[in-house]
Amino acid sequence: MNKEPVAVVGIGQTKHVAARHDVSIAGLVREAAVRALADAELTWADIDAVVIGKAPDFFEGVMMPELYLADALGAVGKPMLRVHTAGSVGGSTALVAANLVAARVHRTVLTLAFEKQSESNAMWGLSLPVPFQQPLLAGAGGFFAPHVRAYMRRTGAPDAVGSLVAYKDRRNALKNPYAHLHEHDITLEKVQASPMLWDPIRYSETCPSSDGACAMVLTGRAGAARSPKPPAWVHGGAMRSEPTLFAGKDFVSPQAGRDCAADVYRQAGITDPRREIDAVEMYVPFSWYEPMWLENLGFAEEGEGWKLTEAGVTELDGDLPVNPSGGVLSTNPIGASGMIRFAEAALQVRGQAGEHQVPGARRAMGHAYGGGAQFFAMWLVGAQEPTG
Amino acid sequence: MTGPRTSRYARDVAVVAFAQSDHLRRTDELSEVEMVMPVLHEVLAATGLKAGEIGFTCSGSSDYLAGRAFSFTMTLDGVGAWPPISESHVEMDGAWALYEAWVKIQTGEADTALVYSYGKSSPGSLRDVLTRQLDPYYLAPLWPDAVALAALQAQALVDAGETDESALAAIAARSRADAAANPHAQLRGAVPQGDYQVRPLRTGDCPPVGDGAAAVVLAAGDLARQLCERPAWITGIDHRIEAHGPGLRDLTDSASTRIAAQHAGVFDAPVDTAELHAPFSSQEVVLRKALGLGGSGTDSGSGTDSGFGAVAVNPSGGALAANPMMAAGLIRIGEAAARIHRGASDRAVAHATSGPCLQQNLVAVLEGDPR
Secondary structure (H helix, E strand, O other), X not given: OOOOOOEEEEEEEOOXXXXXXXXXXXXXXXXXXXXXXXXXXXXXXXXXXEEEEOOOHHHOOXXXXXXXXXXXXXXXXXXXXXXXXXXXXXXXXXXXXXXXXXXXXXXXXXEEEEEEHHHOOHHHHOOOOOOOOOOOOOHHHHHHHHHHHHHHHHHOOOOOHHHHHHHHHHHHHOOOOOOOOOOOOOOHHHHHHOOEEEOOEEHHHEOOOOEEEEEEEEEOHXXXXXXXXXXXXXXXXXXXXXXXXXXOOOOOOOHHHHHHHHHHHHHHOOOOHHHHOOEEEOOOOEOOHHHHHHHHOOOOOOOXXXXXXHOOOOOOOOOOOEXXXXXXXXXXXXXXXXXXXXXXXXXHHHOOOHHHOOOOOOEEEEXXXXXXXXXXXXXXXXXXXXXX | OOOOOOOOOOOOEEEEEEEEOOOEOOOOOOOHHHHHHHHHHHHHHHHOOOHHHOOEEEEEOOHHHHOOOOOHHXXXXXXXXXXXXXXXXXXXXXXXXXXXXXXXXXXXXXXXXXXXXXXXXXXXOHHHHHHOOOOOOOOHHHOOOHHHHHHHHHHHHHHOOOOOHHHHHHHHHHHHHHHOOOOOOOOOOOOOOOOEEXXXXXXXXXXXXXXXXXXEEEEEHHHHHHHOOOOEEEEEEEEEEOOOOHHHOOOOOOHHHHHHHHHHOHHHOOOOEEEOOOOOHXXXXXXXXXXXXXXXXXXXXXXXXXXXXXXEEOOOOHHHOOOOOOOHHHHHHHHHHHHHHOOOOOEXXXXXXXXXXXXXXXXXXXXXXXX
């Protein structure tokens, strides 16, 4: 069946910070939306539908907040959808919006994801009360640390690899004006000397807790033709899910992640991701997930991901830059983090990434995951309209 | 085979199976996944499909009802998502999960979809919980609950001369009388109107609070015909939202329902059935007006409303008979589809709502092949 090609023609983000005390939740989302519209040189009247995503409602203490946000997002009289797929939600939300255009249900869609984590405490919001979870499994770090350790054991990766990722991402963030953490005095020694939080994950190897929003305007071929800036074209997009826990689950390299990437590559005609993809924005909330996902996404052979990181391949000037924006390690409004990955990938192929631009990026990947490493959402965007 | 009569989309997509739980005041002995799983098994068995053969799966639920973050990750266990599946979730009524799945099928990326939704209201105080759904700065601090807000709407209707307490009581009585034939309903037969909950709404004007789940299978084109003897083709579907603040809206009307109905093609041809997600008796009055169904709602829903072309409104008993949160809207689509499946309807409108005083509304038109 003949789908409408989907293009990203507008991108807007807030400056991500620990606490946006100066704005309401509505003010936060509207800021990103207005910037996306301005980037596309469109107005609210050009938007046919709004697709919004965020992680658990407990983070702000508002049940189904999209109902209250309809006014601020110009959705009155229009369709509005609310997606929630755990940490992958920012990516899933963009894909749901893209499908509305691809199916020719709507011409131009505003998609937005946010989290205002300063309204609550995300770590405890993610921790179930005893007896449903053991008392020391606090927050996402407690859940993922054993899987990081399993990766280290399985591959024999040296202990320092995690700190290299954190050091790289925090330096990349200095080139991204929207990034939350701007640690101008960061050194590798400081990362390695930071306190151990969830062994083997140190404080400086974890994501911050951020307030922020990210928005994109998606449209079809006709809308792209009117776009004042180069559009980013969606060459492939997919979601995959698997259960949280089951006998035989591979937490280090989940099958759902591998299947999701394979689907995206098939749609985009990618046969050698390492060579054919110019930049990757992957969801790395704890530093070790960079080498883990490099393998899961097919950029490295099994057991070899850490070698790419160690060799500097994933640096901004390496041959496979990973998280040129600074990534989740520098900015983490949880519900928005996936969409920021997708939007940053689009910025790269539009040539609009500013100081953290990968020169000549033609194809970039956005990646998000969530839950117990069980929900995956990915897209691959390109500078040129897809041919197939 | 010719397609459905009035389809306006790239692909013909139909509801080919529907299943729901019995809706109960409490289900303390069941986890959410235990509540959902039999419904999933039933709906898949009706089509002969296995979970792994479904092209796309989408669910709707609310963490606030479950009282924990990411509650939907547990119910995914009821699907059996292994090997991994293409799957998504909306923090909305399952009717919107169905919409997302329908869009997915329209892209051509899937030919079938499993849609499910569920809600357990029994663990908490639903009236209090729903106040957390309101504008957190200006409205939620006042703790106006869903019944109080619906009562404001009902009073506006009474003041405008659009209904009165006896007419509302008749809607409630008709719904529960029709629900006598619905084995899944929570309130069936004669139910006393009772005392005022919030004037002018009495207990009988309000939906029962309870737990329940529902599931639907969608399929495209000839596959739908293979899976179902008489598919319920979705010939139109659209949804719209309105301003959040009840003070910013004309509560006696539902502009969003009317716009959605226009886009879904409700007014292009007569309907014989309407399944309306009207949790409060007064909201049926609003929805009848917006959908052009006419009538006061006081006559039987079984098709004898002589003045209005015999439209059967909520023959299942509607949300006044069973209102499991996050599922009651999907159930309206399922009930309308089931009537088409068994030949009791040829063209039906199904409606779902969300938010205070019908803030957000979805409208679908379902049609059977000509007989």
